[in-house]
Amino acid sequence: MQFKGYRRPDGKVGIRNQVLILPSVVCANRVARGISQAVAGTTWVEHQHGCTQLGADAELTARVLVAHGTHPNVSGVIVIGLGCETIRAQDIAAEIKKQCSYKNVATIIIQDEGGSVKAIGSGVSIAREFVGAASAGEREWIDASELILGTECGGSDACSGISANPALGVTSDMLIDAGGSVILAETTEIIGAEHLIAARAVNPQVARKCFDVINACEASANKMGVDMRGSQPTPGNIAGGLSSIEEKSLGCIYKAGTRPLQDVIEYAAPVTQKGLVWMDTPGQDIEQLTGMAAGGCHLVVFTTGRGTCCGSPIVPTIKVATNTALFERMNDNIDINAGTVITGEENVEQVGRRIFAEMLDVASGKLAKAEILGFNDFAIRRIGPTM
């Protein structure tokens, strides 16, 4: 099983040739957007961070920013700074260049440029050059074993655990059997189902980690002194028939198929293992999406019962509807219908094979709907206070 991707000089594989405009700090968002909107073939992110952060929290933000620059789906990066921030644009750019010397990397500092207008002007000029270089890249046949798939469910309903998630589980097993990697994430949405995942751990240490991350997640929720219900499951989940976090979780983990769990890794940590890996992320869709992209996943398959439009700026995000009514109602945003399992037109295996085929097509360059419509959602998990 193969797809057509970009082979990078360091041996890694990309499925897009993005030029990314990356602000290191919230104050540079407008300039990043201004550059990207003026140059076709670029994408950009906006975020609320990069200044007055401390310790491990600042390090995590910096790590996520660097990881978006070094991601193999990205061929060129322009890092934008204001000039006085904690997480400096020149440091982020230097780290990206250090890890990926083959990439086009530039820095724009708004204060040094003489303001936003001049900064956008300089950025546009550099971005134009980077896009020209990226457009000359050629795809070649690459084995599916080199793919890393991120799995996600958001806006879940009671059909999620019956149709789309079990179908995505078939896709996950197929990719793992082909030698690839699959990320299970959203730790909150594994509460109540952790024993089932831990039972698949390759050794007792990994099983222990499953319970450790769940206990930490549940303890941090309990610290707020309220019933989690209403936040998890969300009001939309509840309207869709999910009554408790346990019920949501038990449906959620079907995405991860049936193969052994190789490891539990931190938020945004690089995925280096083959097979199934659990990344410890929040259940919030965009923080999870951003964490998995930072971990190096090439694309995400995202199941939804209530309907969601989101997409990462650098990682194609394929949407799968859990029910046919949603697929028809939000067809502009949803790529695949798994509602056929509910109506009995197809079984879980058949839908799983369709998702797998679509995944290889998208890896080869077919655009997911979230890409066509320009979604560039981005949110970094925070683990410390803003000072």
Place this chain on the structure above:
Amino acid sequence: MARLQAIVMKAKDNVCTVVELIAPGSEVGMEINGENVRVRADEAIPVGHKLAIRDIKQGEIIMKYGEVIGRATQNIRIGQHVHVHNLESCRGRGDR
């Protein structure tokens, strides 16, 4: 495949998930262990919501997927809607 109104994930579950809007008093068809079973719905059940397929006592565990999804906060009769009004979560309970 015959069109069923509800899905039972595992035989030991005490709830099913309905896949079409159920009117009060209607018969809901489902398959348990390969056998067709019908349960009369006491009340309207929206798509994706759960229906008790056995009597469930207050405090008893509610099971779906063959696993615990919560606990009954009141007695639930077969055919009744099971949701947040009569099922409480056992996890993430910072309120107790």
